[in-house]
Amino acid sequence: MRIEHLKKSYGAVQAVNDLSFSIEEGSCFGLLGPNGAGKTTTIEIMEGIQEADSGTVYFKEKPIDRDFKKKVGIQFQSTALPEFITVKETLELFRALYPDPRDMDEVIDICSLQDILDRDNRKLSGGQRQRMLLGLAIIPRPEMVFLDEPTTGLDPQARRNFWKLIEKIKKEKTSVLLTTHYMEEAEILCDQIAIMDHGKLLEIDTPSQLLENHFDGALVTVPHTGRTDLGIKGAVYTETHLEVSTDNLDLTMNELLNSRLNLEGLSIKKPNLDDLFLKLTGSSLRA
Ligand SMILES: Nc1ncnc2c1ncn2[C@@H]1O[C@H](COP(=O)(O)OP(=O)(O)O)[C@@H](O)[C@H]1O
Ligand SMILES: [Mg+2]
Incomplete structure (x- = not known):
């Protein structure tokens, strides 16, 4: 069809x-x-x-x-x-x-x-x-x-x-x-x-190709820091959190540790279609 x-x-x-x-x-x-x-x-x-x-x-x-x-x-x-x-x-x-x-x-x-x-x-x-x-x-x-x-x-x-x-x-x-x-x-x-x-x-x-097209290996998220320029490669600062899509987790983690941010609440995950949807439309699918 x-x-x-x-x-x-x-x-x-x-x-x-x-x-x-x-x-x-x-x-x-x-x-x-x-x-x-x-x-x-x-x-x-x-x-x-x-x-x-x-x-x-x-x-x-x-x-x-x-x-x-x-x-x-x-x-x-x-x-x-x-x-x-x-x-x-x-x-x-x-x-x-x-x-x-x-x-x-x-x-x-x-x-x-x-x-x-x-x-x-x-x-x-x-x-x-x-x-x-x-x-x-x-x-x-x-x-x-x-x-x-x-x-x-x-x-x-x-x-x-x-x-x-x-x-x-x-x-x-x-x-x-x-x-x-x-x-x-x-x-x-x-x-x-x-x-x-x-x-x-x-x-x-x-589904898998969509994710591959848009994300590198892992998605690291840290709850809102109030700061927006930390010199972390690939970082995106949103209203609620800081997000890094990275294919070099070692580097990203080192940069985060060196930034002296409070890393409490940090999460690392494989990006999914929800993350992609948010990225493409700027809103969550269920909003
Ligand atoms: N019969 C209709 N008369 C006027 N506007 C409509 C009608 N049906 C849908 N719309 C409008 O067209 C747009 C697309 O609607 P729709 O196809 O139902 O979207 P979705 O199913 O993705 O929620 C919306 O802005 C909706 O308000
Ligand atoms: Mg509908």
């Missing part, structure tokens, strides 16, 4: 501003960005639900058409579920909409719905609801699944359980497009990651 030069504005707001990228068949692609970055607008244009002002969406080298909707599974960021019916009844309702729906047992198994089949839709916890929505998305045996922030608001355990479901879908060679606020999630699930802000692409690469 591929998008080329997508643009979409709402009045004066340029939600998507000349966005292009491609998703390899059978891979999991992560679209990341802060609130308002344009993720949902992008994903809805790719689904064929919204029309772009300009640009093209291709699926298997052809611009998407009405037929495309039969090949995709969509889990919306917010969905109204029919009330007063159970999970099982909802699955049956959706299965009836498609010519060749997936077997009920298979949906139940992939999405671990055994224990909640007889529960009313209104009584589901956040994690249970997301499991069921994923079940609905995979009923048509989609070649491509769109998941817009499927784990936002879930507790850490429910989020981990959801990752297992996505792994199962990936094993079926279904392509997945996922938006998320959780860097850890993207790092674990995604083969490719695109980071966007203000409707534009900032970076696109594999």
Whole structure:
């Protein structure tokens, strides 16, 4: 699947501003960005639900058409579920909409719905609801699944359980497009990651390559010192702390010791995607 030069504005707001990228068949692609970055607008244009002002969406080298909707599974960021019916009844309702729906047992198994089949839709916890929505998305045996922030608001355990479901879908060679606020999630699930802000692409690469492109070996952090010029190679002084991305830890540690700074609270870690996100957008993903 591929998008080329997508643009979409709402009045004066340029939600998507000349966005292009491609998703390899059978891979999991992560679209990341802060609130308002344009993720949902992008994903809805790719689904064929919204029309772009300009640009093209291709699926298997052809611009998407009405037929495309039969090949995709969509889990919306917010969905109204029919009330007063159970999970099982909802699955049956959706299965009836498609010519060749997936077997009920298979949906139940992939999405671990055994224990909640007889529960009313209104009584589901956040994690249970997301499991069921994923079940609905995979009923048509989609070649491509769109998941817009499927784990936002879930507790850490429910989020981990959801990752297992996505792994199962990936094993079926279904392509997945996922938006998320959780860097850890993207790092674990995604083969490719695109980071966007203000409707534009900032970076696109594999998780490990993204980190390699931006960071040297280790990230040393010291809580705020009040001082800003300590002659430490590679140091960045922020409002709250001093940060050094270094490929020569010996040198950095020596410089820090010689600076006579109070090093209490110093930490050394391998940089992760959260650090990268902060660096690229100037804000934390969850802010
Ligand atoms: N229907 C709409 N009408 C007006 N503005 C919108 C609409 N949908 C989104 N926007 C605006 O477009 C920008 C991108 O929104 P969205 O695609 O929802 O971002 P994200 O999913 O990354 O949070 C935001 O500034 C948002 O306020
Ligand atoms: Mg959104």
